[in-house]
Amino acid sequence: MSGTDGVGTKLKLAFHLNQHDTVGQDLVAMSVNDILVQGAEPLFFLDYFACGKLHVDTATDVIKGIAQGCELAGCALIGGETAEMPSMYPDGEYDLAGFAVGAVEKSKIIDGSTIRPGDAVLGLASSGAHSNGYSLLRKIIERGNPDMDADFYGKPLRDVLMAPTRIYVKPLLKLMETLPVKGMAHITGGGLVENVPRVLPENVTAILEKSAWPLPPLFQWLQREGQVAEAEMHRVFNCGIGMAVVVAETDAHSAMGLLTAAGETVYRIGRIETRQPGQAQTVVV
Template sequence: TAEMPSMYPAGEYDLAGFAVGAVEKSKIIDGTKIAPGDVVLGLASSGAHSNGYSLVRKIIEVAKPDLEGDFHGRKLADVLMEPTRIYVKPLLALMESMEVKGMVHITGGGLVENIPRVLQAGLVAELDGKSWTMPPLFQWLQLHGGVADAEMHRVFNCGIGMTVIVSKENADAAVAQLTAAGETVSRIGTIRARVGDEHQTIVV
């Protein structure tokens, strides 16, 4: 279960549900086909995506902002509580039209701790931190929380809610298809060989 300190008063509890899916063994995407030269695409998030809220609450506690005040045309409270974007339909369509070598939902652990889940031991995902714009919400959280870049990438999605790994040859077509489906897509990095025991996701 999620760690949500001080969220539930005495006598209250959280009721959660889950779904189980089935896939043909031949169609399982397990990351074993990922190779150096492959491209990492990033799909824009809608907000914090239900992750990092212990830190969000601490920053609000310290900064004491007006949650009802204007934040880039919306109430700050609404921006903070924006529901998680769901990517399943455009990704299912992408898998039907080309080989998708890996997919990673950027949840707790941010970019640096989630992408290694689909990488073989000898590979690294090298991400270009300037290839996408960090949304105003995350800029605000970093500023008011005094959060270092490395910690931002470890705790928050920083504007990337889902990553998709495809071959270099398929990258342009994948970007076009996902964009046509309504996603905001950026080429955020490439796969390369790992050097020594370096971390498997590097943001440069």
């Protein structure tokens, strides 16, 4: 299995705040979490760092974050490419891409084909906005112009906004070794409503109950400051859930216990039902 991704417009906020120590973990997370959902264990990672002029301190912060992400994912950082392209990027700016390769036994590939009505949907808490919705998030910041160093529930706002994407690899690999996992969805751009359907068979729908997990303060703040409609919040942001996991109803309690023991915050966020004609494949109620 292989995957590739970037960090998106979160980089623009990193430039604005001159804070580059977390985007490397974001880069790793976006690829390793994506191949994980098919049951793959990440083996190695490569990065591509492009800039107009190399600023060593900035690049060092970014690479440290990539190394930290690889450690969390249990994979090797085997190399990468650093490209200087004068006049291609404004001074102080750069772009990132990453590539992860993993392995899974063909018989153990997770493709959602065993998902049935009655199965449980679990949600693993996100660490923040991860790497999604930053075009809207930056517009909200631009309009409100908040103090980035102000306290936000015990941390400076800048640190909350730049919190790195959570890497779910080790807890979920352990879960897969212990009991049958029927499907997983990494909640990235498109939120729960557009990512969960990727793993569902055509004849079922996921009914997710928004009252089943707390909306973290960051998302409450974004919704309030940006006057964002609830449906748009669920389409743009992860709203506190970074990974959805589908297991049999009989395995739900054990799965929650195992994930909690591995350090995850996990909620039972919904159930699988038979899909009615014209019904969306994921409904948040």
